[in-house]
Amino acid sequence: MNTLHLYLRSMGILMKSRLQYPASFLMQTLAQLIMEGGELLAVILLIQRFEGVRQWVAGDLYFFFGIMSVTFYLTECFGRGLTGTFPSMVRSGHLDTLLLRPRGVLTQVLCSDMDPRRIACIAVGTTALVMGSHMSHVVWTLPRVLLLMEAILFGCMLILGLFLIEAVFCIHSIKSVELVNAITYGGRSACEYPVNIYPRTLQILFTCLAPFALVLQVPASHILGKPLFGWPEWTAFVTPLSGAAVFSLMYLLFRQAVGHYRSSGS
Amino acid sequence: MKRNSLTSPDKGNPSGRHALRQHISMYLSIFRLRGNMELQYRGAMVGGIVCQTFFGLILIALYRALYDTRPQTLPLQNVVTYVWLQQAFFRMLLATDGDLSDKILTGGIAYDLCRPADLYSLYFVRIMAQKLTGSLMRGIPMMLIAFLLPKGWGAAPPASLPHLFCALFALFLGLVCVCALENITMGFTMLTLDPRGLQGMMHLLMMIFAGNILPLTLFPDSWQKIITCLPFAQMLDAPIRFYTGDYALADAGRILPLQALWAVLLIFSGRFLWKHNQKRLVLQGG
Numbered sequence: 331m332n333t334l335h336l337y338l339r340s341m342g343i344l345m346k347s348r349l350q351y352p353a354s355f356l357m358q359t360l361a362q363l364i365m366e367g368g369e370l371l372a373v374i375l376l377i378q379r380f381e382g383v384r385q386w387v388a389g390d391l392y393f394f395f396g397i398m399s400v401t402f403y404l405t406e407c408f409g410r411g412l413t414g415t416f417p418s419m420v421r422s423g424h425l426d427t428l429l430l431r432p433r434g435v436l437t438q439v440l441c442s443d444m445d446p447r448r449i450a451c452i453a454v455g456t457t458a459l460v461m462g463s464h465m466s467h468v469v470w471t472l473p474r475v476l477l478l479m480e481a482i483l484f485g486c487m488l489i490l491g492l493f494l495i496e497a498v499f500c501i502h503s504i505k506s507v508e509l510v511n512a513i514t515y516g517g518r519s520a521c522e523y524p525v526n527i528y529p530r531t532l533q534i535l536f537t538c539l540a541p542f543a544l545v546l547q548v549p550a551s552h553i554l555g556k557p558l559f560g561w562p563e564w565t566a567f568v569t570p571l572s573g574a575a576v577f578s579l580m581y582l583l584f585r586q587a588v589g590h591y592r593s594s595g596s
Numbered sequence: 597m598k599r600n601s602l603t604s605p606d607k608g609n610p611s612g613r614h615a616l617r618q619h620i621s622m623y624l625s626i627f628r629l630r631g632n633m634e635l636q637y638r639g640a641m642v643g644g645i646v647c648q649t650f651f652g653l654i655l656i657a658l659y660r661a662l663y664d665t666r667p668q669t670l671p672l673q674n675v676v677t678y679v680w681l682q683q684a685f686f687r688m689l690l691a692t693d694g695d696l697s698d699k700i701l702t703g704g705i706a707y708d709l710c711r712p713a714d715l716y717s718l719y720f721v722r723i724m725a726q727k728l729t730g731s732l733m734r735g736i737p738m739m740l741i742a743f744l745l746p747k748g749w750g751a752a753p754p755a756s757l758p759h760l761f762c763a764l765f766a767l768f769l770g771l772v773c774v775c776a777l778e779n780i781t782m783g784f785t786m787l788t789l790d791p792r793g794l795q796g797m798m799h800l801l802m803m804i805f806a807g808n809i810l811p812l813t814l815f816p817d818s819w820q821k822i823i824t825c826l827p828f829a830q831m832l833d834a835p836i837r838f839y840t841g842d843y844a845l846a847d848a849g850r851i852l853p854l855q856a857l858w859a860v861l862l863i864f865s866g867r868f869l870w871k872h873n874q875k876r877l878v879l880q881g882g
Binding site for chain 1: 647662801809
């Protein structure tokens with residue numbers, strides 16, 4: 331509880347500090363809006379031309395896009411310490427100071443930064459979600475709302491877990507590793523669309539290794555009433571847990587890596 | 597000698613031809629130095645290639661699935677080749693010279709002002725070297741990979757030899773456009789002192805309207821007339837369309853002058869901006 335309190339308090343402080351330069355903040359938020367708007371525009375244009383893909387119609391595709399971008403940018407907004415600043419912390423040796431304090435390293439990393447500009451991206455994602463659920467005539471019942479929230483929550487854990495891999499590589503090699511971006515940002519780009527449209531190898535990659543399909547898409551497809559792999563209803567509530575599994579596994583690896591950490595600062 | 601020509605004050609040299617030759621050799625050596633620097637980052641290069649290849653494969657898988665559901669008049673192979681060329685020359689669009697904006701922000705630009713060279717051309721050459729070297733050293737290995745991939749996934753050879761020549765010439769004009777635009781953004785950095793806002797905005801527009809996020813050929817047909825005239829389409833879209841044969845050779849008479857026109861316009865406005873900047877220059881830092 332103490333940890334949570336600490337985290338919320340630092341988020342509050344960081345938010346305040348970001349808003350000290352309102353003009354710059356607005357400009358950058360606007361840029362984010364255009365960026366994510368551009369991604370959505372690409373989906374809209376593709377749907378205009380192709381109308382749909384496999385069993386998925388326009389509304390379903392917007393819904394998948396929306397759930398992915400809300401989840402990804404929520405993580406980037408509140409987990410920026412890990413997703414954004416961690417490599418420079420290792421390079422500059424700033425991580426040393428975190429090791430001295432009587433709190434967990436990951437807690438402190440997460441407390442160290444936030445990125446409120448991402449609100450613009452989250453807004454675009456939410457728009458796509460609402461648009462999609464409206465076009466696909468989703469009837470919102472309580473279990474479905476809970477399912478959506480569960481998917482997003484565990485989705486955030488999954489993405490944090492994947493960024494932890496990058497952090498582990500970073501501790502061992504001091505450099506930020508572009509290669510790992512393929513799995514995080516590549517996963518985001520690929521899983522904006524339901525995975526069953528892809529060839530088998532990619533499906534396996536995004537179901538078993540980086541389980542975006544299990545965490546986000548199985549629940550999403552149940553909300554839309556078109557099960558992704560044809561699995562029964564109750565599985566949709568279970569599969570998102572794999573996000574927590576990935577996170578825990580990566581957290582263990584991360585702790586081990588921190589044990590091997592050698593400072594590069596002076 | 598290379599180094600000397602960078603520093604020797606030859607402004608007052610009376611013989612015009614000699615001065616010209618010296619100027620050219622100066623810009624060439626800046627080009628070479630800057631290009632060499634870009635070549636140093638080979639680790640980043642390998643990482644970049646793997647990353648871009650993966651992204652390319654994902655995009656192609658998506659377009660294949662879409663075409664499976666609803667075939668279009670535009671051949672799928674053209675879209676696939678388009679995606680590969682976009683990924684291969686990604687670095688041409690999106691590489692910013694961080695050193696250069698730092699120079700402006702910290703006052704290092706004062707040193708460049710002392711050089712016996714025109715500031716605009718100096719930076720133009722710098723930017724061009726970075727973009728050309730960066731995109732060739734990533735683009736060539738990536739295209740080799742793309743050619744080796746199985747049919748339907750890999751890139752196709754150019755439509756014909758004349759098409760290839762047209763594409764190369766268009767690519768050169770496109771490169772000039774990119775560098776001129778980048779130089780304009782740099783010029784604005786001197787005014788606003790915050791490179792992020794405008795640079796970010798420019799990059800986003802480029803990603804969308806140069807065909808990186810979605811091939812311009814897949815944009816609605818009714819938009820084509822307008823988007824192909826924008827400066828962003830001149831950068832990579834025009835050369836790629838020549839390569840795949842989406843532009844017939846007869847179109848060269850229309851497209852190449854359009855590209856050249858944009859290049860001239862962008863260079864002209866960039867020069868104007870820099871001239872204005874130099875007149876009322878405030879050096880940052882101390």
